[in-house]
Amino acid sequence: MLNFVFHNPTKIIFGKGTISQLAEEIAPDKKVLMTFGGGSIKSNGVYDQVKKALCGYTLFEFGGIEPNPRYETLMKAVAVCKDRNIDFLLAVGGGSVLDGTKFIAAAVDFKGADPWDILEKHAPVESAIPIGSVLTLAATGSESNGFAVISRESTKEKLAFASQYTFPKFSILDPQTTISLPRRQTINGIVDAFVHVCEQYVTFDVDTPLQARQAESILLTLMEIAHNVLDQPDNYDARANLMWCATQALNGLIGCGVAHDWSTHMIGHELTALYGIDHAQSLACVMPAVWRHQKNNKGHRLIQYANRVLGISSGSDGEIIEQAISKTVDFFHSLNMPTRLSDYAIASDRFDEIASRVIGHKGKLGEHAVIGEQEVVDILNLAL
Amino acid sequence: MLNFVFHNPTKIIFGKGTISQLAEEIAPDKKVLMTFGGGSIKSNGVYDQVKKALCGYTLFEFGGIEPNPRYETLMKAVAVCKDRNIDFLLAVGGGSVLDGTKFIAAAVDFKGADPWDILEKHAPVESAIPIGSVLTLAATGSESNGFAVISRESTKEKLAFASQYTFPKFSILDPQTTISLPRRQTINGIVDAFVHVCEQYVTFDVDTPLQARQAESILLTLMEIAHNVLDQPDNYDARANLMWCATQALNGLIGCGVAHDWSTHMIGHELTALYGIDHAQSLACVMPAVWRHQKNNKGHRLIQYANRVLGISSGSDGEIIEQAISKTVDFFHSLNMPTRLSDYAIASDRFDEIASRVIGHKGKLGEHAVIGEQEVVDILNLAL
Numbered sequence: 037m038l039n040f041v042f043h044n045p046t047k048i049i050f051g052k053g054t055i056s057q058l059a060e061e062i063a064p065d066k067k068v069l070m071t072f073g074g075g076s077i078k079s080n081g082v083y084d085q086v087k088k089a090l091c092g093y094t095l096f097e098f099g100g101i102e103p104n105p106r107y108e109t110l111m112k113a114v115a116v117c118k119d120r121n122i123d124f125l126l127a128v129g130g131g132s133v134l135d136g137t138k139f140i141a142a143a144v145d146f147k148g149a150d151p152w153d154i155l156e157k158h159a160p161v162e163s164a165i166p167i168g169s170v171l172t173l174a175a176t177g178s179e180s181n182g183f184a185v186i187s188r189e190s191t192k193e194k195l196a197f198a199s200q201y202t203f204p205k206f207s208i209l210d211p212q213t214t215i216s217l218p219r220r221q222t223i224n225g226i227v228d229a230f231v232h233v234c235e236q237y238v239t240f241d242v243d244t245p246l247q248a249r250q251a252e253s254i255l256l257t258l259m260e261i262a263h264n265v266l267d268q269p270d271n272y273d274a275r276a277n278l279m280w281c282a283t284q285a286l287n288g289l290i291g292c293g294v295a296h297d298w299s300t301h302m303i304g305h306e307l308t309a310l311y312g313i314d315h316a317q318s319l320a321c322v323m324p325a326v327w328r329h330q331k332n333n334k335g336h337r338l339i340q341y342a343n344r345v346l347g348i349s350s351g352s353d354g355e356i357i358e359q360a361i362s363k364t365v366d367f368f369h370s371l372n373m374p375t376r377l378s379d380y381a382i383a384s385d386r387f388d389e390i391a392s393r394v395i396g397h398k399g400k401l402g403e404h405a406v407i408g409e410q411e412v413v414d415i416l417n418l419a420l
Numbered sequence: 421m422l423n424f425v426f427h428n429p430t431k432i433i434f435g436k437g438t439i440s441q442l443a444e445e446i447a448p449d450k451k452v453l454m455t456f457g458g459g460s461i462k463s464n465g466v467y468d469q470v471k472k473a474l475c476g477y478t479l480f481e482f483g484g485i486e487p488n489p490r491y492e493t494l495m496k497a498v499a500v501c502k503d504r505n506i507d508f509l510l511a512v513g514g515g516s517v518l519d520g521t522k523f524i525a526a527a528v529d530f531k532g533a534d535p536w537d538i539l540e541k542h543a544p545v546e547s548a549i550p551i552g553s554v555l556t557l558a559a560t561g562s563e564s565n566g567f568a569v570i571s572r573e574s575t576k577e578k579l580a581f582a583s584q585y586t587f588p589k590f591s592i593l594d595p596q597t598t599i600s601l602p603r604r605q606t607i608n609g610i611v612d613a614f615v616h617v618c619e620q621y622v623t624f625d626v627d628t629p630l631q632a633r634q635a636e637s638i639l640l641t642l643m644e645i646a647h648n649v650l651d652q653p654d655n656y657d658a659r660a661n662l663m664w665c666a667t668q669a670l671n672g673l674i675g676c677g678v679a680h681d682w683s684t685h686m687i688g689h690e691l692t693a694l695y696g697i698d699h700a701q702s703l704a705c706v707m708p709a710v711w712r713h714q715k716n717n718k719g720h721r722l723i724q725y726a727n728r729v730l731g732i733s734s735g736s737d738g739e740i741i742e743q744a745i746s747k748t749v750d751f752f753h754s755l756n757m758p759t760r761l762s763d764y765a766i767a768s769d770r771f772d773e774i775a776s777r778v779i780g781h782k783g784k785l786g787e788h789a790v791i792g793e794q795e796v797v798d799i800l801n802l803a804l
Contacts (some may be wrong), residue, residue, distance in 0.1 A: 037660040039435025044428070050677065051423025154752040243657040246641040246665055253633030260629060276421040280677070281630055290675070293434065293664070 037244050037293040044288050046180045047206040050280070052272070054210045055082070055170055058089035058126075061206045062168060066124040067094045069117060071137045073129045079140050080216045082172055086128055096120055101129070104308060104315070105136030106154060107188040110215050114151070117144045121386040127169040127204070130221070131176025131228075134169055135184035138202035141165040154197050155186055161199035169204045172213040174279040175316070177232060177286025179207035186311060195397065209283065211275035219266065223371045224316035225282060226262050230255060230367075231300060231319040232285040234284035238327065238337050239295040248340065251290045253310030254281050255345045262371060278292065299401035300326050303412060306390045313380050320368045320375050323406065325419035326402075327361050329411065333404055387416045421628050421677040428672050430564045431590040434655070434664070438594045439466070439554055442473035442510075445590045446552060448507040451478045453501060455521045457485050457513045464600045470512055475770055480504055485513070488692060488699065489520030489574040491536060494527065501528045501549065511553040511588070514605070515560025515612075518553055519568035520634060522586035524548040533586070539570055539583050545583035553588045553718060556597040558663040559609030559700070561616060561670025563591035578693035579781065593667065595659035603650065607755045608700035609666060610646050614751075615640060615703040616669040622711065622721050623679040624786040632724065637676045638665050639729045645755050646755060683785035684710050687796060692772045697764050704752045704759050708802035710786075711745050713795065717788055771800045 038387035049057055062068060070086065072129035077083040087095070098113045108220050116122070117140060136161065143151035153159035171179045182202045187194045214222070237251035258281050264274040284290070303326075304318030327334060335357055342348040342360035351359065373378070391412035394401070401407035407415070433441055446452060454470065461467040471479070476775045498504070503526060511521035525548040527535035537543035555563045562568065571578045580684070598606070621635035622641045642665050648658040668674070687710075688702030711718060719741055726732040726744035735743065749759050758764070775796035778785070785791035 037435070037657055037664070039438065041431065041433050043431035047425065047427035048676075049425050052422070054423065055438075110625075198448060243661070245644060246637060246668065249637030249640060250634055253630060253637055256633060257630040273421055277627070277629060280421070282631065284634075292432075293660075 038170055038242055038295070040293045042288055042292050043200065044203065045176065045205050047182060048209060048283070049206060050209045051276075052210060052212055054208050055085040056089050056168070058086065058208065059093075061088070062124055062126070062170040064093065064099040065123050067096070067120060068124045068126050068380065069096045069098055069113070069120070069122040070126045071098045071101055071113060071126055071133055071140065072127075073099070073103070073133050075099060075247070076216075077128055077172060078174040080172070080213065082128060082170065082213050086170060087318065088124070101133050101136040102186045103132045103354045104185075104194065105132045105139070107139075108190065110136050110139050111151070114143045116264060120204055123165060125165050125167045127167060128172065130171070130173030131178040132352060134171070134178035134204070135186065136175070137167055137169070138164070138178070138182070138184035139186050139197075141167050142197070142199060142202055152188065156193075158197070159408075161197065161201055164199065164201040167197045167202065167204045170213070171207055171209050171279070172319040173217060173221060173225060174211075174275070174282040175221075175228045176212055177283055179204060179209065180283050180287040181288070185305065188417070192309045194305040196305070208281055211272060211279045214275050214279060215270050217267070220314075222265060222269070223373055224314050225370060226258055226265070226278065226371060227320050227373050229282040229285040230258050231316075231323055233290060234323060235300060238334050238341060239297050240333065241336055242293070242295060244294050247292060252341070252344050254285050254290070255341075258282050258343070259367060266371065296404040297326075297403045299407050302394050302398050302401055303390070303415065307377070307382070307395045310386065311380065311382055313382075317374065317380070320373045321377050321419045322415065323332050324361050324365050324375055325415045327364075328400065328418050329415045330407075331357050333402070333406070377416070384417060384420060387413045390416060421624055422679070426672055426676050426790060427584065428564060428587065430588050432564060432593060432667065433590060434593045435660075436594060436596060439469040440473050442470065442554070442592065443477075444736050446474070446477070446508055446510070448477065451480070451504060451506050452508045452510050453480045453482055453497070453504070453506040454487055454512055455482045455497060455517055455524065456511075457483070457487070459483060459518050460600075461512055461556060464556070464597065466512060466554065466597050468506070470510070470554060480506065485517050486519040487516045488569075489516045489523070489525075490577065491570055492574065494520050494523050494570065495535070497524045498527045500757055507549060509549050509551045511551060512556065514555070514557030516560035516564040518555070518560070518588070519555070519570065521551055522548070522562070522566070522568035523570050523581075525551050526581070526583060526586055529752060536572065537664050539579035540577075542581070545581065545585055546585065548585035549650040551586065551588045553591040554597070555591055555593050555663070556596055557601060557605060557609060558595075558666040559605075559612045561613070561667055563588060563593065564667050564671040565669070569689065576655045578689040578691045580689070593663050595656060595663045596628045598659050598663060599654050601653075603653070604698075606649060606653070608698050608758055610624045610642055610649070610662065611700040611752060613662075613666040613669040614642050615700070615707055617674060618707060619684060620675040620678060622718050622725060623681050624717065625720055626677070626679060626789070628678050631674055631676060631678050636725070636728050638669050638674070639725075641665050643729070643751060646751075650755065679787040681710075681787045683791050686778050686782050687774070687799065690778045691761070691766070694770065694774065695764065695766055697737050697766075701758065704757045705761050705803045707800065708749050708759055709799045712802050713799045714786065714791075715741050715745075717786070717790070727743050761800070768801060768804060771797045
């Protein structure tokens with residue numbers, strides 16, 4: 037096992053009717069900015085529940101945070117925070133609202149010249165306005181970690197940062213808020229959580245049997261419940277189980293003491309930035325290609341995954357690995373999630389540019405740091 | 421899934437050589453009281469590592485905290501804290517030192533007449549001196565929760581309390597510190613962690629497939645590594661995996677949204693208080709008896725446990741349940757852990773008294789609250 041630090045101080049308040057507990061978590065003297073997205077919270081009743089729970093608070097609003105939240109938009113919220121002396125941010129929405137709010141929180145307190153440096157130059161985040169969240173989408177795990185991914189429209193960049201200061205102080209997870217989600221967002225959430233697990237599991241073994249089984253627990257459960265959620269969108273327990281799987285997939289726990297990959301995410305971010313495909317759509321195309329390209333490095337763990345998660349036990353090692361990949365693709369297809377870049381009319385003409393950008397941003401990728409520009413091009417060609 | 425709150429703010433610093441990081445976690449102006457047990461930390465080098473890491477700190481010491489830490493001893497430490505204006509407690513040891521230190525931390529700040537009220541009358545803990553820990557024994561999970569169990573010598577009582585204020589701020593887990601443990605303590609730790617999981621898993625199903633699999637992950641891993649740890653006491657990875665299993669068994673995670681039992685612990689505490697048998701020894705006797713007595717209530721989950729953890733798939737439901745219990749007993753026996761009260765020369769003469777005490781302290785036990793005094797006597801007779 038590798039040495040690690042695990043510190044996740046977010047208080048999770050999970051279950052039916054929990055939005056009503058909001059006022060117990062925010063001091064009444066706080067000046068609160070409520071951040072949200074395109075307004076679905078107004079049609080599904082969440083906005084009203086939040087307003088009711090915080091009746092009497094000094095509450096400002098900032099709506100319109102996009103999927104793949106944009107630096108340009110978020111800097112407008114930073115100006116509101118400074119103008120109104122906001123001292124608590126309440127993110128109400130999914131991962132994009134959460135991520136965007138984390139950037140706002142860090143940018144308001146940032147001492148440097150341009151908060152974009154947090155993303156591009158890894159400028160240290162030394163403080164942030166406290167954040168709470170009301171989650172309305174099971175997907176990114178942002179409700180219980182310090183990560184955020186931010187896009188810059190002007191340069192078509194999509195970059196990540198992480199800080200201990202941007203863990204939400206609390207996150208309220210009421211699975212009922214996810215019942216009215218568009219089917220596409222539910223599917224995206226399942227795939228996003230699935231790939232989060234794989235990035236921390238389909239690597240090389242450093243003798244961490246518990247973490248491996250904890251990862252397999254999430255994968256098995258996601259596969260077991262995915263069609264229940266899609267076939268019965270108003271099944272509370274199915275929604276609750278998906279929500280908890282998504283949180284567990286990226287709250288840091290399964291990543292303790294193990295080798296991490298994240299090359300699928302890094303390549304996927306570039307595809308989203310350039311072509312606007314959904315985050316999960318990019319992952320479903322890239323991950324099988326990364327696995328095919330890296331099957332020698334990942335073979336041992338892919339065989340374990342095939343055995344324990346997919347129930348594949350017969351065949352040569354090579355056959356088992358191939359089945360592990362193809363059955364994962366089959367699972368994505370069963371959710372109506374495409375797995376080919378050509379399904380989005382993406383051709384190979386900009387693969388060199390993508391490879392140059394991702395390696396320029398991140399250096400060599402993968403748990404062995406062996407994926408350079410040429411390898412990214414090869415992976416993208418495998419994903420065509 | 422049941423509604424739940426999960427909030428575990430302890431920072432875990434895990435791995436080889438991590439005690440040297442102690443000074444990064446305690447502000448240099450703190451007046452620190454280092455608490456420990458019978459002195460094994462002086463022979464295994466941990467004491468010296470801590471002293472070296474905190475060179476220059478105002479550091480006081482309080483040794484001699486017993487296994488099943490005693491109120492009478494701990495109140496002496498409370499006096500030291502008040503006398504020296506201690507404002508940070510560093511527990512160096514296993515679960516007993518941790519638990520005792522949590523009580524000290526709460527008792528120093530307690531506003532009522534007698535801190536024993538925290539245990540006996542559930543007097544609320546409204547603050548506590550901050551605690552950190554250096555763990556030297558994988559067993560209780562106390563390094564990452566707010567629970568403590570305290571014994572009172574004068575009345576032969578053993579009672580528990582829990583508070584959000586007594587979570588350690590940090591816990592340093594260096595598996596190397598456990599290599600020199602007596603075999604009996606390692607065995608106790610394996611059984612203690614195993615039973616912690618079962619108390620949160622072998623109950624009734626409320627549609628929580630992820631939590632069930634997370635629990636099964638710990639049980640499977642404990643069974644897989646137990647003999648590695650015992651046969652190769654200096655195998656670092658085996659020690660590391662046991663340590664992480666024990667933390668995960670009682671950090672609150674697998675208990676999120678599920679039905680809890682804890683009757684084995686409650687009955688076991690009375691046995692330890694009256695007869696002085698080790699905590700884990702009491703659990704290994706009581707749990708199989710609770711399962712036999714409650715097999716109608718626990719049947720569904722015992723069959724799942726039999727299938728997924730023990731690999732038992734054939735037989736009638738009744739046969740599978742019986743095999744699940746007997747194979748669990750076999751596992752304990754394989755560790756040289758007795759499972760009968762008669763192995764400790766405990767007879768039935770005080771069973772009525774034990775039943776009266778435990779129900780008097782706790783009310784009816786079990787996930788259905790159907791275990792009253794007569795049922796406790798019946799369970800103890802099954803454990804003879």
